[in-house]
Amino acid sequence: MAALVATLPLQLVCQLIPTNLPTKDVKAFGKTEKFVLNFPQPQTPTIPTIPDGYVPYPDIGVAYKTYYEPVLWKVAKNRCTAEGGNLAIIDSMKKFEYVSRQLKPERVTHVGIHSLFDQDEWVSVKTGLPLTTIPWAPGEPNGDSRCAMVKYEKSGLCNIECSQIVGDFICEIPIPEGYKMPEERFEDIFGRITAN
Template identity: 35%
Template sequence: MSNLLVTLPLQLFCHLVGTTNCIYENFNSVPGQNSVSVSEPKTLPIGYVAFPDVGMAYKWTDVAAPTWNEARKRCILEGANLASPDSFKKIRYAYSVTNGKVQPYLGIHKTYDGVEWTSDRTGLPLTSLPWAPSAHPQDVEKKFTYLNVEGLREDAGDTTGTFICEIILV
């Protein structure tokens, strides 16, 4: 409860200033040694929508990239990565920025051996992913993912497509 009281002035400040992108974190409440470490509010590039409860900001780019790899490069140019939503909550948030119109590329792809699904941002294997019920993640020909309203779907990654970039809010 004391952590909530400590952050209340910051929350009020963010609302008064009128920004939706204020981030605060790292609360240390130890008897006799209370301290708060607050990160500076992160300014997001134009077009990104912040979702602080999952620590991400997403941007849908409706200008199609010719391939998955080109989409990845375009996100990097913005200081972002292709989005790698690893939960159904993040899927819903990412889908919300597309206005439900497309099935954009995401940053989850198979490793070079074609077995493990990994995050483009971290390069680490992802063992539990929010697949759509109709997905076939074991298909060896499909090495990339795109966003579907029901979850992740797999794709060959060689077609023109829109994409979603993500920035971590830390």
């Protein structure tokens, strides 16, 4: 490119410079000219992050945020959607184990599985597709209740009446591609910081 610019007349070279760059008027020899102050710098790629309050679980590709605010299932679903996620889709024992660690005793916690459209078909709030591996507690689902939740003292999901039971809730977002877990840092007895 430099060789090309060197062989072009000055008027053509000036046409190669973008017009939206910052300029400054400089007066010299009784004439005012515009000079480009600087060229834009290349953009530094941004490192993907996770919103505050979410706990990442890279091995399952999601991050969870627990709200200890008893609300109805539909309110919980709408709150998660409003912040760019969905109620947690608990479709494996591993996800159930992660979520169970965040529960409070004697409380129920809403998750993103329901059978609102067909009593026999439990679907994900994220995709609307049927789920084939739901970690139900023994004897569940039972009755006509159409929304799933987790109870502190249960070993799997239970079904509840969507519009009558208030509970805490857990939102889920996907972990962004390229996300790196922050390094754990420790201070030794001499006050030195080390990464683990």
